[in-house]
Amino acid sequence: MTTELNATHDPERRSWLSSANAPGSDFPIQNLPFGTFRTAETGPRVGVALGDRIIDLSRLEAALQDCVWATGATDLSCVIAQPPAAVSALRARLSEIYSEGSSERPAGEAALVPMAEAEMLLPVKPPAFTDFCSSIEHIRRMAANGGRPIPLSAERLPVSYNSRASSVAVSGTPLVRPVGQYEFPPNSGQVVYGPERRLDYELELGVWLRGGNALGHPISVAEAEAMMFGCSLLNDWSARGIQFFESMLGPHLGKSFLTTVSPWVVTMEALAPFRVAARGRTDDEAAVPAHLFDRGDRSAGALSIRMTADLQTRDSGPVRIATTGFETMFWTLAQMVAHQASSGAPLELGDLMGSGTVSGPADDARACLAEYNERGTRPVIFPDGSKRSWLEDGDTLTLRAKAHAEGFVPIGFGDCAGTVAPAVVS
Secondary structure, X not given: OOOXXXXXXXXXXXXXXXXXXXXXXXXXXXXXXXXXXXXXXXXXXXXXXXXXXXXXXXXXXXXXHHHHHHHHOOOOHHHHOOOHHHHHHHHHHHHHHHEXXXXXXXXXXXXXXXXXXXXEEOOOOOOOEEEEEOOHHHHHHHHHHOOOXXXXXXXXXXXXXXXXXXXXXXXXXXXXXXXXXXXXXXXXXXXXXXXXXXXXXXXXXXXXXXXXXXXXXXXXHHHHHHHEEEEEEEEOOEEHHHHHHHXXXXXXXXXXXXXXXXXXXXXXOOOHHHEEOOOOOOOOOOOOOHHHXXXXXXXXXXXXXXXXXXXXOOOOOOEEEEEEEHHHOOOOHHHHHHHHHOOOOOOOOOOEEEOOOOOOOOOOOOOOHHHHOOOOOOOEEOOOOOEEOOOOOOOEEEEEEEEOOOOOOOEEOOOEEEEEEOOOOO
């Protein structure tokens, strides 16, 4: 399990860069997440977030010593390909350079780029994207809203589907309303083709993988843990009308039009202080199956992450529509990864997996509109009196998250946002 702590987690450590010490910053020196960016003067390159700056690794060649391998990368694949010990050494070296009192401050300052002057890119293009459904509360509410029992599989495996890696995009990418077939009015038996009327979001956590198993070779939960590089926020935008109409074989066009990720990848090492026990099973719930059971995973496989979703219209300020915790998930990230490979499917470098909607047991932890609106009877109400049961053109949805634990500095993921644009109709 990736639970070992080191000097980079020291809550007393501060940076000579004042913005990294600001209360509430997503990117204190204890975080140091990786991303891909460019500026008006430079092409794509790998950077590390610190306060309101980006550490341009290409400008730190002389100071990085044994970690010089990171200076020429144009996306995150070079970093993800490194063994965990090499990434850990790079984080440790950056922590030394940017710590308060460092004699290497001049070299560190020369490598800083203001975030406001950079364009964040997709960290790495994933060769494959799988989305899970790992919240039992989400499954139960969605089944109740549809008037049906929960599937037998829901408590026995982390349900998932393979989606489109080609439509994974970085935060800020516009969401063009999809067009497709759906039943309208609902339950009428009439099928129409047109812009989706029930456009939704899903608040999720995404995990980026190192990969490495061969075709036909499943992996254990412990091996899955070692394959996890780091996490981003993820919004699995959903066209509910299209999704519900087509789902004889599972989601397809109702999910494939866009998946948004936050640009920064928080490493599993940085998340080590925020490990907590996995959600237990009640007496009336199915036990964890043997191939997904690991004692280390049960004791520290979950993550204490507070996650929120805010919805804003063109004319009204944002309204918080979900506040939830990742520690409530029915399945852990390592179980999801192990399950993906359990039939022998190879996992590859840069693969992305979404956790599924992070809905918890609390009433305000309904992490999508399909849960929130209760069949359209409970719309979001904005300060100006306007209402939303589903996303409308011009609406902006922003996901945020903070990992937190007593005695440690909280670390964030940066925003994962998108604004709805009108459908393209020929």
